[in-house]
Amino acid sequence: MKLWLFFTLVLLWLEVQNGVCQQVKHKKEAGENRIRPGRKRAKVRYPKVKEKEAGSKGQSILTQVLDKGRFLRLGESLSLNPGKTLELRCKGTKIGWAYPSYLDTFNDNRLSITQHERYSQLILTSPSAADTGEYSCWVLLCDGVECEKDGDTTSATYIYFTDKDELFVPSAIHFEIIYLRPDKPATIPCRVTNPKIKVSLHREVPAEEIAVDGTQISYNPTKGFIIQNPRPEHKGAYYCKANSTTKTTPQISTKYQLLYVEVPSGPPFATIEASSNTVRGGDIFNVTCTVLGEPEMNVSFSWRYPGLGQRPVSIHDSWRLINRGVGHTTRISQSVMIVDDVETIDYGKYICTTKNKNGETLVATSVKSRA
Numbered sequence: 586m587k588l589w590l591f592f593t594l595v596l597l598w599l600e601v602q603n604g605v606c607q608q609v610k611h612k613k614e615a616g617e618n619r620i621r622p623g624r625k626r627a628k629v630r631y632p633k634v635k636e637k638e639a640g641s642k643g644q645s646i647l648t649q650v651l652d653k654g655r656f657l658r659l660g661e662s663l664s665l666n667p668g669k670t671l672e673l674r675c676k677g678t679k680i681g682w683a684y685p686s687y688l689d690t691f692n693d694n695r696l697s698i699t700q701h702e703r704y705s706q707l708i709l710t711s712p713s714a715a716d717t718g719e720y721s722c723w724v725l726l727c728d729g730v731e732c733e734k735d736g737d738t739t740s741a742t743y744i745y746f747t748d749k750d751e752l753f754v755p756s757a758i759h760f761e762i763i764y765l766r767p768d769k770p771a772t773i774p775c776r777v778t779n780p781k782i783k784v785s786l787h788r789e790v791p792a793e794e795i796a797v798d799g800t801q802i803s804y805n806p807t808k809g810f811i812i813q814n815p816r817p818e819h820k821g822a823y824y825c826k827a828n829s830t831t832k833t834t835p836q837i838s839t840k841y842q843l844l845y846v847e848v849p850s851g852p853p854f855a856t857i858e859a860s861s862n863t864v865r866g867g868d869i870f871n872v873t874c875t876v877l878g879e880p881e882m883n884v885s886f887s888w889r890y891p892g893l894g895q896r897p898v899s900i901h902d903s904w905r906l907i908n909r910g911v912g913h914t915t916r917i918s919q920s921v922m923i924v925d926d927v928e929t930i931d932y933g934k935y936i937c938t939t940k941n942k943n944g945e946t947l948v949a950t951s952v953k954s955r956a
């Protein structure tokens with residue numbers, strides 16, 4: 586393995602270790618990882634019953650309720666002032682919704698969704714700049730309790746809550762890691778609260794403004810800066826700068842650390858660790874083999890160890906996804922072997938073989954007798 590690649594992976598590993606702790610803490614605080622009602626996906630397929638009540642002519646089923654019972658059919662985007670309650674309606678007897686994930690993460694009670702007989706109603710009280718994002722709805726086709734999204738009816742609008750003091754959409758993360766992969770565009774998510782704001786991209790070392798040519802590097806106010814073909818030389822620390830039309834001093838965004846990762850195209854990146862490398866007879870210890878990789882990449886584990894075939898051990902394989910900020914997820918796959926009531930036969934080398942579709946990686950650790 587190339588040295589720089591190794592170090593990048595070690596960095597990623599340290600970062601994920603950190604992330605795991607943060608994630609666990611966070612979950613307890615905010616009840617993250619709940620199933621989002623609006624994002625639920627049903628697996629069951631039904632014959633499509635084409636008796637759509639709305640949206641059949643490709644017309645948006647999403648409207649905003651204005652004062653005095655007036656309605657506005659929503660298009661691609663909308664700019665609103667923060668503070669004033671937002672009411673959206675979507676026509677249909679069963680409707681699914683999606684909205685900025687921030688509202689779910691913080692289990693926000695400002696948001697309420699009510700299904701009425703002919704339409705569903707989404708109300709967001711005291712919206713702020715942080716609520717800027719895409720709001721969408723679709724008709725659900727249901728058979729008993731199982732429902733399926735009718736994708737043809739999906740209507741979406743991007744709502745900017747334009748705040749003159751918050752030019753960037755505030756983020757809960759103050760320092761964000763962005764992974765650059767050679768095979769897909771990377772996004773530096775400095776979104777703005779008003780599409781008219783001028784934004785520039787800056788590197789910290791060497792301090793320079795990055796040229797935005799609109800193709801290789803472009804800016805989209807609903808996404809951020811997009812690097813079309815990430816390369817190793819793009820890595821480093823960056824921030825975005827926004828020019829206010831009303832203020833003289835520009836605003837600076839969250840900091841972004843861009844890391845270049847080549848994990849996807851290779852065999853697994855694996856590490857192994859024993860709870861203790863020196864044990865005594867009668868002890869209990871475990872050996873953990875860990876692989877970090879792309880969310881969709883499944884990994885299989887196999888073990889070779891001193892007592893193989895003669896000693897019962899318990900092996901438990903698992904995997905989970907960890908979220909690393911907007912749009913990036915890492916899959917952490919683990920195999921844990923537990924050796925109980927240590928005997929002489931258990932001293933020696935524990936070898937974990939990890940396999941993915943690109944190849945295999947062997948990692949080993951030794952467990953010795955404690956004098």
Ligand SMILES: *[C@@H]1O[C@H](CO)[C@@H](O)[C@H](O)[C@H]1NC(C)=O
Binds near residue numbers: 783784785828835
């Ligand atoms: C922001 O304003 C400064 C000073 O007026 C100017 O030099 C800079 O080019 C502006 N940046 C953008 C992205 O418009």
Ligand SMILES: *[C@@H]1O[C@H](CO)[C@@H](O)[C@H](O)[C@H]1NC(C)=O
Binds near residue numbers: 860921923
């Ligand atoms: C492995 O051993 C360590 C140290 O004794 C313990 O904290 C940990 O819970 C063990 N893990 C499993 C999966 O048994």
Ligand SMILES: *[C@@H]1O[C@H](CO)[C@@H](O)[C@H](O)[C@H]1NC(C)=O
Binds near residue numbers: 884941
């Ligand atoms: C990954 O999963 C697929 C489908 O479940 C399976 O066919 C394949 O053998 C798995 N690959 C590994 C390396 O476990």
